[in-house]
Amino acid sequence: MKWFLPIILVLGLSGSAVSQDLDSEASAPRLDSDPKIAFLKSLVVPGWGHHHVNPSDWERGQYHLAAEAALLLSYAGLKIHSGNMRQNWFTYARAEAGVDIEPRDRGFRLAVEDYDNLDAYNDYQERSRNWDQLYEDISANRWNWSDTGARHHYRDLRSRFETMEQQLPALLSLMVLNRVISAVSAYNRAQHSKSAGTTFSLDPVQGTHGVVARMSFRF
Structure with missing residues (x-):
């Protein structure tokens, strides 16, 4: 299905995180980039932290940004499709069984699914002595399927509606995962850029015992 493409993209980004961060030595990062700021920026917008570290080379950040766009589009598309399926389900129940299930709970909706009519449902509950599960015989509770095929449809x-609804939290989880991976990667790149700015020098200094070398580090 089309919404599985961003899943593959996010997992691919996760698997290549270490190697791509090490390859950043060949780029020219900003030496003043703050790892914490890079982390927070990518947490808000995936890829933004990589751009903060090195605006001229943020290819990995672009992958995270593309994954975010794909996930958002997949979520929006699935949400719209789920809403349409929900309305089709409710409309079908009104047209074929003569009952409005939209304001009802899941228990009532499943009862409509499992029994041809209210009398068959209540008869089963009485024989099973499930007195608390009986529905009052009023017009709002009455349904009647013309045949078994309609009820199966x-x-x-x-089933299709609930399957789509269950996929929505998974897409949200992938969005969070993509942001976390992007934030950690941007943080590591910013840390690396600061390390890359370290210099080492040996300066000759006149001492009491002659010329000696002085070591200095600059970060």
Whole structure:
């Protein structure tokens, strides 16, 4: 399915994090980049932290940004599709079974799915002595399927809708994962850029015992 593409992209970014961060030595990062700022920026917008560290070479950040866009589009598309499926399900129940399930809880919706009509449902509950699960015989609780095939189609609509709804949290989790991976990678790159700015020198200094060398480090 099309919304699995961003999943592959995010996992690929995760697997290549170490190697790409080490390859950053060949670029020219900003030596004044703050690792904490880079981390927070990529946490807000994936890839932004990489741009903060090195605006001229933030290819890895672009991958994270592309993954974010793909995940957002997948989430929006799935949400719209799920909403349409939900309305189709409700409309079908009204047209074929004569009952409005939109304001009802999941228990009632499943009862409509499993029994041909209210009488069959209540009859089963009475024989099972489930007195607390009986529905009052009023017009709002009555349904009647014309045949088993129609009831099975109702079940299929409900199943497809709930499957799509269950995929939405997974996409949100991938968005969080992508942001965390991007933030950690940007932080590491900023840390590396500061290390790359370290210099070492030996300066001759006149001492009491002649010329000696003085070591100095600059970060």
